[in-house]
Amino acid sequence: MLRALRHVAHAQGMQEVAAHAGLRRESLSRAHSPKGNPTLETLLAVLSAAGLRLAVAQREEHPA
Template identity: 50%
Template sequence: MEKITPFDPAEFLDDPETALAYLAAVFEDGDAEEIRKGLNNVARAHGITDLSRETGLSREALYKALGPSGNPTLTTLLAVTKALGIRLSVAA
């Protein structure tokens, strides 16, 4: 029997352009749970420790906010996107 390895998107999001395209697609859908998952994947690809240092948020706070039962605040969302070099915008 062949062993199946779970797919982890974070393994493919270490390139900034790829991560940006991925998040753009996630945000376009507008589903809060998918946005949280997308940010979690990109954050893990970037490195939670580095992201913690860059945002000033603890690793635990990032794991809690971006984890499976997380619900990041606007402050956390803005800190994470800024640290990842992503700018949020609004369009009609």
């Protein structure tokens, strides 16, 4: 998921996504590097800046 988000940020422009997310471009690049470990807050900010959202849904099958 992190790799896909990095591709979205690059496609939309790292500087622009970082600005909309309230981050410095360097911080965004570091968070999305192969060894990056962004916080949930950072992840949600970047998703929002890219026009995306994270959703959690209940599985159709429930374990017994």
